Amino acid sequence: xxxxxxxxxxxxxxxxxxxxxxxxxxxxxxxxxxxxADIGQGAHQALAGGWPGLSAAQAQAALTVRGLSALAIxxxxxxxxxxxxxxxxxxxxxxxxxxxxxxDFTEAQQPDFEALLSAAATVYELDGVPGRGDAYRxxxxxxxxxSDMLVAVWSGDSEKGPGGTAEVVRDARAxxxxxxxxxxxxxxxxxxxxxxxxxxxxxxxxxxxxxxxKAGTVxxxxxxxxxxxxxxxxxxxxxxxxxxxxxxxxxxPKAAPQEDDTPPQSLxxxxxxxxxxxxxxxxxxAADQLAVRYAMLYRASITLRWLAVLPSAFAxxxxxxxxxxxxxxxSLIAYLTSLITFLVGFNDSHSGWxxxxxxxxxxxxxxxxxxxxxxxxxxxxLPRLPPYQSSANSDWVNWYLRFALRKLGLVSLxxxxxxxxxxxEILLVEIGGQISFYAARTAExxxxxxxxxxATMITYFIAFGLGFLGGMLKLTGIGSVEExxxxxxGAKGTLTALISILFLLAGSAxxxxxxxxxxxxxxxxxxxxxxxxxxxxxxxxxxxxQARLGRDGTxxxxxxRVAGEAVDAMLAEVSDWRVLIKARDxxxx
Numbered sequence: 001x002x003x004x005x006x007x008x009x010x011x012x013x014x015x016x017x018x019x020x021x022x023x024x025x026x027x028x029x030x031x032x033x034x035x036x037a038d039i040g041q042g043a044h045q046a047l048a049g050g051w052p053g054l055s056a057a058q059a060q061a062a063l064t065v066r067g068l069s070a071l072a073i074x075x076x077x078x079x080x081x082x083x084x085x086x087x088x089x090x091x092x093x094x095x096x097x098x099x100x101x102x103x104d105f106t107e108a109q110q111p112d113f114e115a116l117l118s119a120a121a122t123v124y125e126l127d128g129v130p131g132r133g134d135a136y137r138x139x140x141x142x143x144x145x146x147s148d149m150l151v152a153v154w155s156g157d158s159e160k161g162p163g164g165t166a167e168v169v170r171d172a173r174a175x176x177x178x179x180x181x182x183x184x185x186x187x188x189x190x191x192x193x194x195x196x197x198x199x200x201x202x203x204x205x206x207x208x209x210x211x212x213x214k215a216g217t218v219x220x221x222x223x224x225x226x227x228x229x230x231x232x233x234x235x236x237x238x239x240x241x242x243x244x245x246x247x248x249x250x251x252x253p254k255a256a257p258q259e260d261d262t263p264p265q266s267l268x269x270x271x272x273x274x275x276x277x278x279x280x281x282x283x284x285x286a287a288d289q290l291a292v293r294y295a296m297l298y299r300a301s302i303t304l305r306w307l308a309v310l311p312s313a314f315a316x317x318x319x320x321x322x323x324x325x326x327x328x329x330x331s332l333i334a335y336l337t338s339l340i341t342f343l344v345g346f347n348d349s350h351s352g353w354x355x356x357x358x359x360x361x362x363x364x365x366x367x368x369x370x371x372x373x374x375x376x377x378x379x380x381x382l383p384r385l386p387p388y389q390s391s392a393n394s395d396w397v398n399w400y401l402r403f404a405l406r407k408l409g410l411v412s413l414x415x416x417x418x419x420x421x422x423x424x425e426i427l428l429v430e431i432g433g434q435i436s437f438y439a440a441r442t443a444e445x446x447x448x449x450x451x452x453x454x455a456t457m458i459t460y461f462i463a464f465g466l467g468f469l470g471g472m473l474k475l476t477g478i479g480s481v482e483e484x485x486x487x488x489x490g491a492k493g494t495l496t497a498l499i500s501i502l503f504l505l506a507g508s509a510x511x512x513x514x515x516x517x518x519x520x521x522x523x524x525x526x527x528x529x530x531x532x533x534x535x536x537x538x539x540x541x542x543x544x545x546q547a548r549l550g551r552d553g554t555x556x557x558x559x560x561r562v563a564g565e566a567v568d569a570m571l572a573e574v575s576d577w578r579v580l581i582k583a584r585d586x587x588x589x
Contacts, residue, residue, distance in 0.1 A: 001230065002225060003224055003290070006403035007051075007063070007407065008043070008046075008062060009403055009406040009409075010065045011066045011067075011409065013067075013150045013172075014067060014079035014152075015070075015143065015168045016076060016078075016165055017075055020074050028182060028184065029082065031182045031190055032082045034190065038200070039065065040086065043063055047059040047063060052221050052225070067079065067080070067083030071092050071116050073104075075165075079153070080116050090119060091122045092116070092122065093124045093139050093146075095135040096128045097414060125414040127415040135163070137167065140171070141171070144175060145379045145380075146410060148177070149178045151179075154181050154182070154183070154184060155184045155185055178192070178194065179192070181193060218352075220396045221399070223356075232292070239303045272375065272412070280371060280408070283404055288368075297357075298353040301353065362574050363401065365570070365571060366574075369567045374411065380567065381567060420554070424554075424559045427549060427559060427562065438535045441531070442532050445531040449531075452528060466512060467509040469502070469506045
């Protein structure tokens with residue numbers, strides 16, 4: 001078993017003017033056909049050398065280029081016909097329910113609309129209100145969400161109303177979506193809106209389909225595709241959980257269960273939602289299981305390094321009092337445990353366990369929430385990394401997610417009051433489940449943080465006190481048990497035992513002085529205190545969204561807004577940790 005491979009997919013959005021001169025129809029049809037042919041040619045050229053995980057022949061066979069058109073009269077319908085003529089699947093997002101949208105067409109125009117509607121692979125009906133221009137803006141925005149490239153039949157004039165061609169082109173440019181403009185007036189020139197004048201349509205397509213760049217000398221995508229072990233070794237699992245055995249003298253309190261923690265049944269949205277989940281299930285399961293595997297290995301390495309400090313420090317302490325034949329073995333133990341600590345830390349850094357854990361968790365969480373947002377036609381689970389992370393566009397996880405998401409495309413459904421109500425129920429269950437998850441993790445992280453902080457303070461003060469005791473003994477000029485006994489007049493019995501214990505305690509400052517920074521390093525690596533704060537903040541944020549949804553979830557667009565905010569918040573938490581922790585360098589703790 002290996003992680004599933006993504007296949008090459010491109011989605012091309014089309015927009016343009018409704019009113020076109022009769023003499024312009026044929027030249028514009030020819031221009032659209034030329035652009036579509038250039039896109040297809042560029043895609044096949046990009047795959048001539050193969051595709052990550054696929055041979056050239058397999059990649060060519062798997063290639064999907066999909067067109068999106070709202071099927072309005074004029075440029076939209078011209079483009080839709082050329083998309084179908086090229087053999088591409090057609091996705092038709094509509095600003096209204098189809099019965100209402102028919103009102104935009106005259107009786108003579110309706111047969112063409114119906115024919116294209118029947119030929120479309122998917123029809124996504126938005127819940128726009130007739131007579132309001134924001135419905136056209138919404139469908140234009142949805143097309144951009146779903147598009148890797150936009151083709152616009154546009155005169156270059158400013159917009160005349162909301163959702164017009166000029167507005168869509170401007171929004172595409174703002175979102176860094178490549179735009180091909182076909183002038184709606186003679187000579188019907190084709191031009192690219194790009195800062196690089198030398199680029200062609202085929203060049204843009206090849207860049208869109210280019211494989212991710214390697215991270216230095218490591219091909220991380222190939223490493224992911226090559227993963228075959230999905231379970232962590234039993235020893236790693238035990239070591240990773242050892243902290244809960246050592247620190248968990250009592251279990252953290254369980255979070256109160258949510259009132260409704262079961263998904264709603266028999267909803268009309270369940271079939272498309274389940275279909276999206278099933279399509280992503282293999283990729284999600286692989287990423288999730290691998291994230292757990294490398295989290296266990298990473299945590300086990302930290303625990304092992306922490307535990308290795310104890311025999312090393314103990315051997316060093318005993319060496320103070322034991323000489324003769326035991327000196328060499330004890331020195332060897334101290335040396336070997338120190339070496340093990342270093343080697344385990346180096347192996348973790350070299351093997352990239354924590355980097356793999358964070359990458360795979362980042363991938364899994366984005367795949368987990370993609371079906372929810374795909375129901376709204378949104379691609380917001382496609383990550384946009386913070387600008388301070390260099391080469392954000394070359395990240396292999398982003399690359400993988402983009403093609404996994406594009407493979408889904410739009411689903412055929414109607415957004416109406418019933419859709420909003422049912423999606424609201426699903427969203428409430430999802431938010432409730434996340435609140436329960438964060439509540440349990442907050443309680444656990446807070447408990448472990450407090451115990452580690454207490455252990456750090458105790459070992460520090462013990463080391464400080466015993467070090468002070470040793471210093472006082474040296475100031476008195478007594479350097480050994482024998483000297484102390486001689487100074488006490490050769491006392492025997494209980495006094496001898498007390499003096500021996502006194503010197504043993506003074507020497508124990510060594511082991512406590514070593515354990516204290518070890519616990520501090522363990523605590524810093526685990527970041528339990530920061531985790532408990534972040535989880536608590538997430539609980540509050542999700543609780544506010546849950547309240548908003550319960551209060552005014554029936555308001556137009558409210559379910560989609562809350563879903564977007566909830567998904568953004570949960571994914572931002574994962575993204576932040578990935579950016580900050582993935583860059584950690586080698587540490588012996």
